[in-house]
Amino acid sequence: MMNKRMSKPILDVSGLTMDFGGIRALDHLDFDVQATEIVALIGPNGAGKTTLFNCLTGIYQPTDGEIRLACPKTGQQTRLNGLKPNKITEKGMARTFQNIRLFSQMTVLENVMIGRHCRTHSLILGAILRNRKTREEEQETIHKSYEILEKVGLAGQVDELAGNLSYGAQRRLEIARALATEPFLLLLDEPAAGMNPQETVELVTLIRQIRDEGHAILLIEHDMKLVMTLSDRVVVMDYGEKIAEGTPEQIRTNREVIKAYLGEDGE
């Protein structure tokens, strides 16, 4: 099963288990993500995909198993279990949310500037005195945020309140905000949900562009066309277990996957 073991993976998940009371949402899950790879995570509703994201990003504490993140530049490996969400973001993994969680009363630019928070340092005294260093940092934050917004195509709406954006634009803003934290691994939770075909095409271009700039991407998606065209590798989950893994072609013909999606008599 394990193909393409080119180098040390940047994300290595082994034996990940998550119990909610008596319910096992994730059951000994193993998978990895290589640098600058697009991995899609698919599975029927309730398979545990979003739970997995929440475990990876520290919102849930997994019951058992190991999550390791390795920076592709330094090769330094960190165990993510037990770290707070903000620490994990600092280590270089950022995410978007399935049910959009923008700061809707803040402007588009401010949303992205929030993403820069963990890469900037000015504190109370800097804020009050507004010395040269703080001013320069602030300008740099604005500048970088603006660049990211240009990349996702929202540069014309920087002063708009985030809550007033269209649905597709809000999804792109979520990606922009995550990119502002300078991640090397980006987790996208159903980025194309609710988008029209035109927006989806633009999204595919955007995700490819982000990958080409050196970010690895792990995405949850229900749009099979998008998954098949975009991803290098697909991981299929059902009832908290990994039931298949491989290239899009391998997954398309995998009997287990067809069974999970269509039922026992899916032949």
Added chain:
Amino acid sequence: MMMTVKEIKKSLLVSLWFVFLTFPIMVIKVNPIERTVTWRWSNVLYVAVGSFVISLLAKAWLVRKARAAGRQQAACQARASILQELLHRPGYRYPLIIMFSGLALAFPHLFSTYQANIMTTALMYIVLGLGLNIVVGVAGLLDLGYVAFYAIGAYSYALLNLNFHLGFWAALPIGGLLAALFGLLLGFPVLRLRGDYLAIVTLGFGEIIRLVLENWNAFSKGPSGISNIPRPGFFGLEMSLDHAMIYMYYLMIGLVLLTVFVVNRLQHSRLGRAWLALREDEIACQAMGIDKTRIKLTAFALGAFWAGLVGVIFAAKTTFVNPASFTFLESAIILAIVVLGGMGSIVGVICSALILTLLPEYLRALSEYRMLAFGAILVAMMIFKPEGLIAAVRRTYRFHERKSVAALQDDE
């Protein structure tokens, strides 16, 4: 037309409901001595007509507002209030500021010392409001025990003076810092709490501080309080009571200016943005790499700091402190200032602090009804302007200094 018929029906229902509600107090009048009951049926008519008209007016107003909001949505622009608009227009900005500061400076000389005294109290509430605004308005942490920090400031001056003969100017920063420290102490246990639960715990904290001060006689002299606290000195100058009051007034003007300056800068900084993000969505905030713990604690500490400063000034102004000055009602009034002014809006908080402290003073003619009027105003505000008197407007950023960014990149 359909709408209006529906509206009239609704208003009729409202007036019937009010007649029913006010029936026992407005219609029945019992005279226990003569053992008679008077039925004042004419009042039914007044109540019915009155509530019907008010309800219709309110509905018309809301409909108009909804239409205006719809239009605004189309324009898609955050709207600034007239005052903010004026403050941001360079042609008006400086004349307005000069006018206000001229008025503020001349105030004690134009009016009596009594007026200056009331104004000093109002200024104190401005600073308290701005301090709580950091916690509640900007960071979105509902704090119902804010008065505790005010008490800590006041008592730290009173006790330091009583036991160590510390002067006002030495006690002022100590009071502020002590309050900030207690802000941190309160912050730690409530880090995981939000909304209602946070409100309950902070309410409890406020009561704990008050009860400790009331019952720990050896420490704080209990309910009888501490008296003979010296007024602030001015290089050892002897001052008459009138002059001391006027001095106090100018001192507060200075503190208000300092607070506005600092709070404004904090709000428009990296830290201020993080507070806003925390208010909007805690989980997204953490996922964006913001250390929730740190941000919450700084909000609590920085909010409490101002209450501590004002506490010291309060003790110096009244020359007497006792626990009765620090009841929940104080917290509620300060919270009302923040909510009424508009969450996170500095101009709004200043306006509402002035209204809420000066109105009851000048409404003394209404004496018994003033708290009733006060309540009615608050309820009306929440219905008609839930975003506050002057809602905070999101700042728009410009990167005018492309050059400086380029220079920065060269430096690196």
